Amino acid sequence: MARLRLVVPCFMLAISLLSCARRALALDPPSPPPPVYVKAAHLFDAASDAVRDNVVLVIEGERITRVAPAAEITIPSGAEVIDLSHAWVLPGLIDCHTHLSYRADQYDPITEVKLTPFDFGFYAVVNANRTLQAGFTSVRDVSSPPFLAVDLRRTIDEGFIPGPRVVASGPGISITGGHGDMNGFAPAVSNEMYPAEHDFAIVDGVDQMRHVVRAQIKYGVDVIKLLATGGVLSEGDKPGAQQLTYDEMKVAVEEAHRAGRKVAAHAHGTEGIKDAIRAGVDSIEHGSLIDAEGIEMLKAHGTYLVADIYNDDYILGKATEFGLPKENVDKEKMVGRLQRENFAKAVAAGVKIAFGTDAGVYPHGDNARQFHYMVKFGMTPAGAIRAATSSAADLIDRAADVGTLEAGKYADLIAVTDNPLDRIEVLEHVAFVMKGGKVYKDELGATKPAR
Ligand SMILES: [Zn+2]
Secondary structure (H helix, E strand, C coil): CCCHHHHHHHHHHHHHHHHHHHHHHHHHCCCCCCCCEEEEECCCCCCCCCCCCEEEEEEEEEEEEEEHHHHHHHHCCCEEEEEEEEEEEEEEEEEEEEEECCCCCCCCHHHHHCCCHHHHHHHHHHHHHHHHHCCEEEEEEEECCHHHHHHHHHHHHCCCCCCCCEEEEEEEEECCCCCCCCCCCCCCCCCCCCCHHHHHHHHHCCHEEEEHHHHHHHHHEEEEEEECCCCCCCCCCCCCCCCCCCHHHHHHHHHHHHCCCEEEEECCCCHHHHHHHCCCCEEEEEEECCCCCHHHHHHCCCCCCCCCCCCHHHHHHCHHHHHCCCCHHHHHHHHHHHHHHHHHHHHHCCCCCCCCCEECCCCCCCCCHHHHHHHHHHCCHHHHHHHHHHHHHHCCCCCCCCCCCCCCCCCEEEEEECCCCCHHHHHCCCCCEEEEEEEEECCCCCCCCCC
């Protein structure tokens, strides 16, 4: 009896405490965070090609609420001010072609049967932070073990680890023996996590394609990555050779678009590029051997070109040191040069360009090195920056949230110490990084309280 009497009041106390807590929550919703004022000496907001001087951005919580000339905004005394009044401020950069779980010092094919999913997970944690520190506040991750990029996106969004916003794909979808398959080993050798599903990566025929696209969407991907042609860094295939058929790609696009997902197609070869465009993909990745007809088709369909025109330097310079087989070096020599020439032709023709580098093939954090080449091969500096901001946001379907510095967008911004329109390479040394209103890097002392 004594024990019962004790239990009942404790139980009732718990209930009344709970209802008190509920009432407190209902009566006192958490007050919104006080606004933060960012003073920008020069602002490239990426909504146009112009730079504006002496601008203030008002940030409340994760988002920008106002952008206006400094003269129009009164900063209340005691307000938190981020002083970038000697810097150029731009939207956080976006790389539409990364592999956060890959390292650029593992080219020996033997790693394919030595690494576990955990290895890739550890790499991704480090690489995500390096990418953010380099000023890339959003990335599209296009191929990783199933479904690492989805889990990475969630863990970063939870605030548990630092990293860019991730638009996640599953494994790139390949034919048997294609760019995404593990080739060159005995038939008994395999390193699959989900053998019954061929790691949601290998399809032959439209029915298998439909199943894998649906399954990838079921497990949380934001974007479908197709491997339309052979690759440079894979074994036993030719970059120019088409692999997925038109019908297979058409079904993938149909399923993805029906579910509100975009489709990115890895395509080096001339015919594979054209079939991917005809099938309705949203971006051609690499586009190395595109011809004049392919360029016209990109324009006619409004398909983005995402050409990774920096990493040739790294692959030919460093990768052999790390065990890249001669077959791949020879392919890179041939494809890399043509890719840059064809990129220049596409730019001249007015094709839509989004910034994507294939980070992971070269070290993460060096993403901005590609700007130099984009300008060298025909883009204006403003055009190259917009490829990595507003245009990239459009391609990855995040234009409502990122890509420009305007009221309503996430407060994802970076600062550099020189005018990137005069010297694009300054973007290789981003000095200040904010994502969602939170400062992740400040080499300028911008957040020091005013004295
Ligand atoms: Zn890639």
